[in-house]
Amino acid sequence: MNQFVVQNVTIIDGKRIIPDGFVQVKDKWIVAVGSEWMDNHEECECIDGQGKILMPGLVNTHGHTPMTLLRGISDDLPLERWLKEKIWPAEAALDEETAAAGTALALVEMLRAGTTCFADMYHLNREGTALLTEESGMKASLSRGMIAFGSKEAQREKLNEAVTYAKACDASSSGRLRGAIFPHSPYTCSLHFLQEAKAAADVSSLPFQIHIAETRKEVREYEKEQGKRPIAHLMEKGILSNGSLAVHSVHVNKAEISALSHAGVHVSHNPQSNLKLGSGIAPLPQMLNENIPVSLGTDSAASNNTLDLFVEMRQAAMIHKGNEERAEVTNAQEIVNMATYTGAQTLGFPRAGLIKEGYEADFILIDTRQPHLTPQLNGYGALVYAASGRDVTDVFVAGCALMRDRRLLTLDEEKIRKEAALAHEKWKAAQ
Numbered sequence: 001m002n003q004f005v006v007q008n009v010t011i012i013d014g015k016r017i018i019p020d021g022f023v024q025v026k027d028k029w030i031v032a033v034g035s036e037w038m039d040n041h042e043e044c045e046c047i048d049g050q051g052k053i054l055m056p057g058l059v060n061t062h063g064h065t066p067m068t069l070l071r072g073i074s075d076d077l078p079l080e081r082w083l084k085e086k087i088w089p090a091e092a093a094l095d096e097e098t099a100a101a102g103t104a105l106a107l108v109e110m111l112r113a114g115t116t117c118f119a120d121m122y123h124l125n126r127e128g129t130a131l132l133t134e135e136s137g138m139k140a141s142l143s144r145g146m147i148a149f150g151s152k153e154a155q156r157e158k159l160n161e162a163v164t165y166a167k168a169c170d171a172s173s174s175g176r177l178r179g180a181i182f183p184h185s186p187y188t189c190s191l192h193f194l195q196e197a198k199a200a201a202d203v204s205s206l207p208f209q210i211h212i213a214e215t216r217k218e219v220r221e222y223e224k225e226q227g228k229r230p231i232a233h234l235m236e237k238g239i240l241s242n243g244s245l246a247v248h249s250v251h252v253n254k255a256e257i258s259a260l261s262h263a264g265v266h267v268s269h270n271p272q273s274n275l276k277l278g279s280g281i282a283p284l285p286q287m288l289n290e291n292i293p294v295s296l297g298t299d300s301a302a303s304n305n306t307l308d309l310f311v312e313m314r315q316a317a318m319i320h321k322g323n324e325e326r327a328e329v330t331n332a333q334e335i336v337n338m339a340t341y342t343g344a345q346t347l348g349f350p351r352a353g354l355i356k357e358g359y360e361a362d363f364i365l366i367d368t369r370q371p372h373l374t375p376q377l378n379g380y381g382a383l384v385y386a387a388s389g390r391d392v393t394d395v396f397v398a399g400c401a402l403m404r405d406r407r408l409l410t411l412d413e414e415k416i417r418k419e420a421a422l423a424h425e426k427w428k429a430a431q
């Protein structure tokens with residue numbers, strides 16, 4: 001049986017800090033956590049955590065993995081022009097093979113930076129993505145993105161594909177995959193299609209996710225056409241309901257925040273993507289005050305341009321302090337909780353996101369014996385204001401080692417980087 005102990009380590013999760021602690025793992029579970037390890041099991045493997053922080057694996061609640069191949073193709077444009085002038089034409093030249101190479105690259109990038117669980121929404125290479133995620137040992141919520149501009153038949157076909165994919169993910173034998181239904185947005189799908197997608201999600205007990213209220217222009221134009229703001233309207237129609245995930249939610253007013261809270265809708269906050277596309281700043285402090293489960297997402301590498309959740313944590317903490325001219329408006333512990341515990345709950349992994357007995361052993365080690373992490377005065381502050389994904393040395397998911405001493409064990413990093421470069425060439429030639 002898989003059994004080991006990490007000892008002499010600083011344990012930090014969203015709820016507490018144990019300065020000189022241990023974590024005992026059996027099979028895929030954390031079976032004991034404490035401050036003094038009594039070594040009475042001879043055959044138990046011990047990992048020395050001296051000089052390290054042990055924290056829950058980071059959870060990225062929004063992204064599009066194949067788009068790593070489009071990193072840098074369109075910097076410095078607003079969302080609408082970014083999509084219509086650059087991204088959509090570029091995506092037309094991606095195929096199953098190049099998308100697969102982009103996804104593999106994204107998994108390597110995320111794993112190296114301590115992400116153990118992620119959301120991925122894309123239309124290409126779906127079975128391949130599920131398979132590779134399984135092989136990597138990571139956890140994920142996977143969905144087929146749907147833009148519904150086409151004929152009724154084409155729309156129905158997409159929705160069928162989406163349901164088939166989500167159900168297959170939910171049924172994965174490892175139990176590390178979840179499926180979701182993700183129509184792209186209220187400006188690329190009709191209200192009727194959103195209702196159909198929501199009904200299909202409900203029938204199969206699948207969670208519903210959507211990009212919404214990302215830019216002021218989206219909200220203004222939707223309101224002009226429908227007489228209501230997008231979040232208010234979708235909530236009224238029951239399209240956004242308990243457990244749904246509203247991605248971005250940048251332009252939300254007080255009434256919408258309160259409605260989201262009452263309905264139990266989750267929010268994925270993607271501050272770096274929202275800043276880079278000039279979309280705006282989501283009212284994170286106000287949403288947290290209303291107890292909305294807000295987690296963090298990177299969005300794709302085409303609007304970020306990395307998949308490092310440490311960067312996202314720092315952005316999430318910093319922009320609101322500056323924006324509101326109040327340093328107390330966000331705090332590092334809450335940000336760590338969003339990036340771990342809340343994220344895991346949002347993606348459908350209720351027993352993940354904490355270093356606690358009875359939770360799955362999804363955790364990472366961070367090397368603090370470096371100048372920028374010395375001295376160790378405030379653990380939460382170190383993680384949010386000083387650390388980066390490059391400080392992660394080890395990654396464990398469900399008790400399995402996926403990275404040890406900065407070496408990936410389940411993914412062939414060299415090969416994946418080479419294949420990504422080749423896929424980039426192939427994509428360029430197809431332009």
Ligand SMILES: N[C@@H](CCSC[C@H]1O[C@@H](n2cnc3c(=O)[nH]cnc32)[C@H](O)[C@@H]1O)C(=O)O
Pocket residue numbers: 064079083087088091121122123145146147148158184185211214273299300303
């Ligand atoms: N073409 C697909 C649907 C793709 S949805 C996923 C798409 O979302 C787009 N996207 C990525 N990030 C964002 C964002 O932040 N806001 C809006 N759209 C985005 C990007 O074009 C990506 O391909 C179909 O209907 O078959």
Ligand SMILES: [Zn+2]
Pocket residue numbers: 062063064211299300
């Ligand atoms: Zn997105």
